[in-house]
Amino acid sequence: MSPVLVLVGPMGVGKSTVGHLLAERLGVGYRDTDDDIVAAEGRTIADIFVDEGEPAFRAIEKRAVHSAVTGHDGVLALGGGAVLDADTRALLAGQRVVYLSMDVEEAVRRTGLGVARPLLAVNPRKQWRELMEARRHLYEEVATAVVPTDGRTPEEVAEAALDALELKEA
Ligand SMILES: Nc1ncnc2c1ncn2[C@@H]1O[C@H](COP(=O)(O)OP(=O)(O)O)[C@@H](O)[C@H]1O
Ligand SMILES: O=C(O)C1=C[C@@H](OP(=O)(O)O)[C@@H](O)[C@H](O)C1
Numbered sequence: 001m002s003p004v005l006v007l008v009g010p011m012g013v014g015k016s017t018v019g020h021l022l023a024e025r026l027g028v029g030y031r032d033t034d035d036d037i038v039a040a041e042g043r044t045i046a047d048i049f050v051d052e053g054e055p056a057f058r059a060i061e062k063r064a065v066h067s068a069v070t071g072h073d074g075v076l077a078l079g080g081g082a083v084l085d086a087d088t089r090a091l092l093a094g095q096r097v098v099y100l101s102m103d104v105e106e107a108v109r110r111t112g113l114g115v116a117r118p119l120l121a122v123n124p125r126k127q128w129r130e131l132m133e134a135r136r137h138l139y140e141e142v143a144t145a146v147v148p149t150d151g152r153t154p155e156e157v158a159e160a161a162l163d164a165l166e167l168k169e170a
């Protein structure tokens with residue numbers, strides 16, 4: 001079993017929002033590895049970061065991604081940092097992967113200063129730029145299609161993703 005498509009990209013780019021829309025339009029299920037982690041751990045992502053640190057979160061995430069990529073046949077959204085893991089990138093090699101992209105100002109507007117994303121809690125603009133320096137090439141490496149989201153509604157992004165992958169609606 002493997003997903004119809006996998007969404008990757010930075011925090012706040014709209015993976016979860018667009019993922020739900022895509023699942024609806026394709027008539028398939030939706031799964032999000034962040035949600036799987038929260039359900040399995042019984043606590044928020046922010047709490048896992050605070051309680052155990054980022055490396056422990058990444059280990060949990062790696063298992064969650066493996067089980068979703070091999071056990072789900074609908075739309076799958078990954079957490080923004082999932083591609084940091086080399087085994088995860090190898091696992092994505094045979095998949096349809098859409099990289100949702102955006103510029104820094106759009107990122108700050110969408111993620112704000114909320115505590116829900118611990119990696120952006122302090123100086124979000126600078127942290128986002130640094131994250132993208134480290135990750136942009138990883139998103140590009142795993143992507144079979146890149147869909148810019150700046151100035152597009154979630155519906156327009158979903159439409160562009162379907163076009164890019166030449167997928168037909170249900
Ligand atoms: N295309 C878009 N235009 C404007 N806001 C968006 C768009 N896509 C998502 N958002 C908003 O940005 C925030 C982050 O979206 P989310 O789907 O949680 O991103 P991700 O899962 O990639 O972190 C949410 O408040 C969402 O409503
Ligand atoms: O980019 C990251 O390292 C992270 C992204 C988050 O998911 P979203 O990309 O869905 O916000 C979540 O997994 C965690 O806060 C870490």
Ligand SMILES: [Mg+2]
Pocket residue numbers: 015016032034077078079
């Ligand atoms: Mg998300």
